[in-house]
Amino acid sequence: MDIEVLGALAVQENGVSVTPTAPKPRQVLALLALHADRVVPVSALIEELWGTTPPRSARTTLQTYVLQLRELIAAALHEDGGEGEAGESGRRSAKDVLVTMPSGYLLAAGDGESDVRAFERLAGTGYRAMDAGDFPGAARQLRQALALWSGTAFADVQAGVQLDMETRRLEESRLCALDQRIEADLRLGRHRELLAELTVLVSRYRAHESLHGQFMLALYRSGRRGEALEVYQRLRTTLVRDLGLEPSAGLRRLQRSILTAGPETAVPPPGAAKERLVPTS
Numbered sequence: 001m002d003i004e005v006l007g008a009l010a011v012q013e014n015g016v017s018v019t020p021t022a023p024k025p026r027q028v029l030a031l032l033a034l035h036a037d038r039v040v041p042v043s044a045l046i047e048e049l050w051g052t053t054p055p056r057s058a059r060t061t062l063q064t065y066v067l068q069l070r071e072l073i074a075a076a077l078h079e080d081g082g083e084g085e086a087g088e089s090g091r092r093s094a095k096d097v098l099v100t101m102p103s104g105y106l107l108a109a110g111d112g113e114s115d116v117r118a119f120e121r122l123a124g125t126g127y128r129a130m131d132a133g134d135f136p137g138a139a140r141q142l143r144q145a146l147a148l149w150s151g152t153a154f155a156d157v158q159a160g161v162q163l164d165m166e167t168r169r170l171e172e173s174r175l176c177a178l179d180q181r182i183e184a185d186l187r188l189g190r191h192r193e194l195l196a197e198l199t200v201l202v203s204r205y206r207a208h209e210s211l212h213g214q215f216m217l218a219l220y221r222s223g224r225r226g227e228a229l230e231v232y233q234r235l236r237t238t239l240v241r242d243l244g245l246e247p248s249a250g251l252r253r254l255q256r257s258i259l260t261a262g263p264e265t266a267v268p269p270p271g272a273a274k275e276r277l278v279p280t281s
Helices: 023-034 042-050 058-076 115-131 135-146 161-187 191-204 209-221 225-243 249-260
Strands: 002-004 010-013 039-041 098-100 104-107
Touching: 002 115, 010 058, 023 042, 023 058, 023 104, 023 161, 039 042, 042 058, 042 104, 042 161, 058 098, 115 135, 115 161, 135 161, 161 191, 161 209, 191 209, 209 225, 209 249, 225 249
Parallel strands: none
Antiparallel strands: 002 010, 039 104, 098 104
């Protein structure tokens, strides 16, 4: 089963879409797909569909949605019906794909691909490369991870409590990967190439200190010192007005370094990324 949730929901079994169009079965599939190969409790599915005030018929209605999903899976598997057993050939049946467990339901992905798992795998490799000082490798792995996103997670799914929480979690993971990829590019001296991207990002995330600090550094290293200081002032105004907070100590240090042309703002020399890989004695 191939699963995509980092954008529009798309779930395929045997190369055929099993994504329903009806909103509530779509919610059920989205939550099961995100947690593929793990049991999703009935309570979590009911909360997703109806919040804290489910109808008395919630469990029965949920079972109906599961049957509808099994019918789509059965069609993709060329079965006669969603309740059939695995054939003599050993092929999976709809019940093998969407499994009823004592406490909930499990969507068995088999040998398929999941964009969330691929993202987490690539991002993890990128973070380890950053820790090792391999900035070219980190930038490459994190760029590949971010390329899996085509929009907001579950962009075309009517989200309840559970999916809303998962969407926020995934967005935070995406922002962390983005932050580290930009940091790797800055370490590689790609400050000018980052300006257009960072211009959009700081406009979208008006209180995100790390992105603003990266934008300040990219501007300063591109010979635009005044604009770098303006970015700091705009962020400070936003933080004080909206949150009653001053910028962090790290961002204040960066501002002082830009004012005084401190060593923290210097462009990394050629080969600096490779030098970090050599242990000091």
